[in-house]
Amino acid sequence: MDRREIAALLAYIGRLDPRTIRTGEGEVRDQLDQWDELLGDVPMATPHGWDARTAARRHVLLSPYPVLPADIARPWESYRRDRLARHTDPAPHADPDDQRAWAAELAATRHAVATGTAQPAQAPAITSGRRRVDPELEARLREVGSCIPPKARAALAPYRSARAAREAALAEGRADARTVACEWCQAQVGEACRNRRGPDGMARASAPRTTAHPCRLDLAAARQAQETELPQPATA
Structure with missing residues (x-):
């Protein structure tokens, strides 16, 4: 989140829990600096299920203590770990002989999954029954026996x-x-x-x-x- 998003998040939390509101100009600046330092790597929202406002609202509902930056960062880390645990690395499209490009594409895919901009890729499940054979392959097998x-x-x-x-x-x-x-x-x-x-x-x-x-x-x-x-x- 950038400073504008953090300011918007603090305003949202202040409406839910007035204890987090700071009135003095210096206090507001210090609070914004603190949250910016601790939540600079946490996005406000992702296309696949993460929203910092949801984490803040959940904390207000379940905890008697005011919302702290760690109360947003911890759910975000759990979100990242869960997505990476469900991710199975697909084979990169880069040339396998180009180790640098192969590793870079693999790392970029994992980063996209961890940051919520891409869905985890899971290995296909084993299905029962006979798989459909390519007609050209089946004809070739009949030809060669x-x-x-x-x-x-x-x-x-x-x-x-x-x-x-x-x-x-x-x-x-x-x-x-x-x-x-x-x-x-x-x-x-x-x-x-x-x-x-x-x-x-x-x-x-x-x-x-x-x-x-x-x-x-x-x-x-x-x-x-x-x-x-x-x-x-x-x-x-």
């Missing part, structure tokens, strides 16, 4: 042997063993086979296998052949 580029998939193949073997089988037109349950290791649909028992029926280990058990491959192949032989419904 996967969001992983072919070169990256080939580079990852040595580290994902089970997945690579499954993808190779599908590319060759063979049945996907994971579409059926395994009668040997009791792996459910969609799960990889595991070395859970040996030929004697005793449990050996639980490590996932790179390839499915032969009985599961045979069952998946029979299921695929059966579905292929099913008659297609007649069209009108």
Whole structure:
């Protein structure tokens, strides 16, 4: 606040609490100097909820003591802390490689939030349900078949042997063993086979296998052949 705003605030408080009124010219000057020194960094009002007159009126209503500059400054500091606590720094528009511009924009955003000239930026909440996919991205995914580029998939193949073997089988037109349950290791649909028992029926280990058990491959192949032989419904 500048001196004119502080004088207006003192006049407003004097109407609410006559004890703060000073009649002598020297007393008025000293009071104005004191309030100007202590409240020079506090705004009279901001576009987002702060008003020094509201803080003064609240003090008159709730306290039996005359209004002091600290009774305005303390609510202002609480207002600043609350806004900064609710603020999540958005990524600046400046070039990240320009550290000076990046830091300056970040500091300017925080200062605007703290002084009440901008609203706090909060991180978006996680919503349930499937997010809308960009139509161009969806068409591109249908075209390439996967969001992983072919070169990256080939580079990852040595580290994902089970997945690579499954993808190779599908590319060759063979049945996907994971579409059926395994009668040997009791792996459910969609799960990889595991070395859970040996030929004697005793449990050996639980490590996932790179390839499915032969009985599961045979069952998946029979299921695929059966579905292929099913008659297609007649069209009108």
